[in-house]
Amino acid sequence: MNILLTNDDGIHAPGIRALYNVLQEAGHNLWLIAPDRERSAASHSLTIRNEIRVNKIGEQEYAVSGTPVDCVVIALQKLITKPVDLVISGINAGQNMGEDIHYSGTVAAAKEAAFFGFKAIAISINSYRDQIFETAAVWMKQFLDKDIISVIEGPTVLNINIPNLPHAGVRGVRLTRTGHRKYYNFIRVTSEDESGFSYQIGGDNPVWDEHKGTDAEAIAEGYISITPLGFEMTKADVFPQILEWIEDQALLSI
Helix, strand or coil: CEEEEECCCCCCCHHHHHHHHHHHHCCCEEEEEEECCCCCCCCCCCCCCCCCCEEEEECCEEEECCCHHHHHHHHHHHHCCCCCCEEEEEEEECCCCCCHHHHCHHHHHHHHHHHCCCCEEEEEECCCCCCCHHHHHHHHHHHHHCCHHHHCCCCCEEEEEECCCCHHHCCEEEECECCCEECCCCEEEEEEECCEEEEEECCCCCEECCCCCEHHHHHHCCEEEEEEECCCCCCHHHHHHHHHHHHHCCCCCC
16 A cells, blocks of 8 residues: 655654554555654644755655645655555654644644545554554554555544553544543743743643543543544534524625
8 A cells, every 4th residue: 555654743753653664564655754853733834935845864755844734745746656545644642632633733734635635544642651652553554454444535534542552452442523621731931021921832731521432531441542533614503593693683685
């Protein structure tokens, strides 16, 4: 299978390297095109006014000075000339569940591939430290062996989160919906003077909503979470009340 690998942790990150090694050993034809440094929380940002540098660092391996989305664009528009069967973004060092999917460069890279019409998967592991990347990499290989791409239809991303456990400790796979999380102490002031202050965004570990059927519940119980993400932004269920307001206010023909 022809597979593009990318991420937001950087091209030398252990997560993407673990995935590369397992999939290469399995016989897949891989392109590794990723940021030249960590670009976590880059979301869906594009570099539009500054030049982006692409350096070839190995056979079908390129380090890009831009964002994860920049990497996908340059990969699919210039660097790869063969048909691409699948784009995999990850393995991310830390979960991408709940609202975090909106900040994640990992998920955004997969979304950009889906926008181009390619099948795409984002894969993350549920720990910020001491990650067992081998577990996630082997599970991703198994999913490919079992033809996971056959269930990806239309502009959809499969967002996969893996519990940070040894392979034998994973209890199974659940189809989930996106849950919710809260961060407390979201900012940390690092210095302050009369003219202003400096701060960092980080905060405590998130508190997860583990309601039934959510990604967080699955991970908490030792299961892999697979959440299909779509991109229809229109909230059609509120059409009636907004239309009623438009009609009441005689705004249909001003």
